[in-house]
Amino acid sequence: MNNLFKKKHELWLHVNYASFAINDEEIKARLYDFAQIEFRHMKWVAQATLEAGLDYNYDRDIMLYKRETVFEVIEALIVEIRSTIELYKDNVLNERLRTDDIYLIEYLSELLKDNYNNKEITAFNMRRKWLDKNLAQDQIDALTLFLFEESYKEYELILVYAFMQVRTKDITQFDVFEDLIDESHFHLKSFSNMMAKLGILALPRELHEMTYVIKDLEQFVKDGIAEEEAAKEMCKELSDAIKDEDLSRFFDFINYQESYHIELMQKLLK
Amino acid sequence: MTPEELKDVKMPDGMNAETLSHLMQPRNYGKLDDANGVGVALDEKTKEYVIFYTVLDGDTIKAAKYATNGCQDTVVIGSMFTDMITDNNLEYANGAIKRMNDKLGEMSQQQQVCADLVFSSFEASLKNFQNVQNGADEELHVFKMKESCEATNMETTNE
Numbered sequence: 286m287n288n289l290f291k292k293k294h295e296l297w298l299h300v301n302y303a304s305f306a307i308n309d310e311e312i313k314a315r316l317y318d319f320a321q322i323e324f325r326h327m328k329w330v331a332q333a334t335l336e337a338g339l340d341y342n343y344d345r346d347i348m349l350y351k352r353e354t355v356f357e358v359i360e361a362l363i364v365e366i367r368s369t370i371e372l373y374k375d376n377v378l379n380e381r382l383r384t385d386d387i388y389l390i391e392y393l394s395e396l397l398k399d400n401y402n403n404k405e406i407t408a409f410n411m412r413r414k415w416l417d418k419n420l421a422q423d424q425i426d427a428l429t430l431f432l433f434e435e436s437y438k439e440y441e442l443i444l445v446y447a448f449m450q451v452r453t454k455d456i457t458q459f460d461v462f463e464d465l466i467d468e469s470h471f472h473l474k475s476f477s478n479m480m481a482k483l484g485i486l487a488l489p490r491e492l493h494e495m496t497y498v499i500k501d502l503e504q505f506v507k508d509g510i511a512e513e514e515a516a517k518e519m520c521k522e523l524s525d526a527i528k529d530e531d532l533s534r535f536f537d538f539i540n541y542q543e544s545y546h547i548e549l550m551q552k553l554l555k
Numbered sequence: 556m557t558p559e560e561l562k563d564v565k566m567p568d569g570m571n572a573e574t575l576s577h578l579m580q581p582r583n584y585g586k587l588d589d590a591n592g593v594g595v596a597l598d599e600k601t602k603e604y605v606i607f608y609t610v611l612d613g614d615t616i617k618a619a620k621y622a623t624n625g626c627q628d629t630v631v632i633g634s635m636f637t638d639m640i641t642d643n644n645l646e647y648a649n650g651a652i653k654r655m656n657d658k659l660g661e662m663s664q665q666q667q668v669c670a671d672l673v674f675s676s677f678e679a680s681l682k683n684f685q686n687v688q689n690g691a692d693e694e695l696h697v698f699k700m701k702e703s704c705e706a707t708n709m710e711t712t713n714e
Contacts, residue, residue, distance in 0.1 A: 344586075411575060433578050433627050441624065487579040490630065493586070493622040495595075495604060508602050 290330045290341040292369045293382075297323040298488065299365045300389075302349055303358050305477040305486055306408040312355070312396065317474065319389050324443075324470070326382050331451045333378055342494055343444055349488045351409040355402055359393045366390055408481035415482055418529050425483070427526045431519060432480050433487070438516065439473035440489035442466075445497045461549050468542060475539075506553045513550065517543040574631055581630050583637035587620045591687070593695040594679025596672045605629060606695070607676035611684055614644045621676065628669040636673055648677070675700065 300323050304316035334341045352358045366386050373379040396402045413425050420428070443466055450462035480486045499505045520540035524533045587608035597604045603625040610618040619637040623629050636655065640648040652674045659667050675698045683696035 411572070411579075413575075429575070429578075430627060437627075485575065485579060490581055490584055491622070493606060493624070495606060495622075496624045511601075 287334065287339065287341045289372045290327065290334055291345060292372055293323065293327040293330050294343065295345050295347045296365055296369050297327050298345070298347060299362055301473075302477070302486065302488060303362050305474070305481045306352070306358055306406055307355055308404060308407065308481075309355070309402065312402065313478075315392065319392075321470070322385055322389075326385070328447060328451065329378055330382075331447070335451060343448075343492045343497060345491055347488065349486075352406050354406060355404050356397060358406060359396055363390055363393050366393075407484055408486035410484040412484040414484070418532070420527070420529060420532075424527050424529075427523060428479070428532075429483065429485060431523050432476050432483070432485070434519070435516065436473060436476045436480065436487075437489040438512070439469045439476065441492055441496060442469040443473065444492055445499070448497045449499060449502075457555075458553060461552050464549055465546060468546060472539065472542075475535075503554060506550050510547050510550050513543050513547050577631045577634040578627055581634040583618075583620045583634065583641065584630075585620055585622060587618055590618075590620075590680070592680035592682075592684030594676050594681070594683050595695055595697045596675035596679060596700055597697060598668075598672060598700045603629070603672065605633060605672045605676035607673075607680045609677065609680040609684065611645075611681075614646075616640050616643060616645070616648060619677070621673065623672070625672060626665075626669060628666050629672055632666070632670050633673045636677070640677075645681070652677075672700065 297320060300316055301320040304313050304320055307313050307316065331341055350361055352361060366389060370383055370386050373383045413429060415425070446462045446466045446469070450459055450466065453459055453462070477486060517540050520536045520543065524536035524540065527533050527536065587610060590608035590610055592607075592609040592611055594607045594609075595604055596607075603623070605621055605623040605625060608618075608620045609616060619641050621633040621637055623633060632655075636651065639651045643651075655670060656667075656674075659670050679696045679698045682698075683693055686693045686696060
């Protein structure tokens, strides 16, 4: 079961990062929807693992291969999905996972039939140029550091909240964790797509269990609120530093979202 | 330390290609199951930590890995430091810490704090190795950082 959880965690990342890497907006959006389905699979497998009296962790064994074309990304993804399907057993949950993944393979196979889809992947070229924006080098540097910092944090938050959500019996806590997970998914997607635009798309680093095995919820929430405050400050600094109206507005928007996260987190203390 | 001696010391200095490469793919990141020294440096104020895994064979560091919930400076320094010390001896590693610290004198306070976390976790892993050699039942050794910057050897955990 733990091995299945690990594979589903990896597959969620593979599909997510394939979506971020591909420039075509339609394929990107479809793959992102599938990535969200993979994330739900991962949560259901976590639930089933705990119900069976077993445990799981967030160890992973995954490399983000730097493919040069869309077809290379898709072909690699199909291999990953097939190897995950091999782990499915004969039960209701696994049947759902299997039918979803087979449908995903069918969608990907259709894409491979049309050479028009086989465009260049620019997400890993390390050029750090935002083609339709005129950003000075110091602004690009500030944005680069922010994106690495925050994409890791969002990935961390998704996994930490998911770890706690699956273990709580409190409905308010469950709802708050769900909202925070959803918000972090949106932030991770936004930041990762920006990284891809800059040619610096990278997987967030692996979480160590010291990060996600939470022994004191109250302390965790207090620390989390302090982190949200720090994130707000980073957004504000970046918004001030970036001399582009659209980007500046976007980081202000994220900043206001972080404010509401603090409100949500305070509900966990009641 | 002269500029000439500092020449071979790798440190993050702005957003150059090497730093970017360590950011995109940190070297030696993760756990080492066969580590015989495991150390943690914990900043109690911010809860940032670095956990450092060392495989020592005599005086030689055969492998080194680290993990952290810290900032990107910590990640890059950990990546560069583990690259430097792997397959070298302890004397070289201690020299590397000194050389990196000297070079960090030219950099921000923030980067010095991050470097302290990395180096202290490495030192904690050596302390753990030593304690176990002396018969202690200690899974890992923890150094708690004082005021987010000074390392003090305060506690040993037996986890």
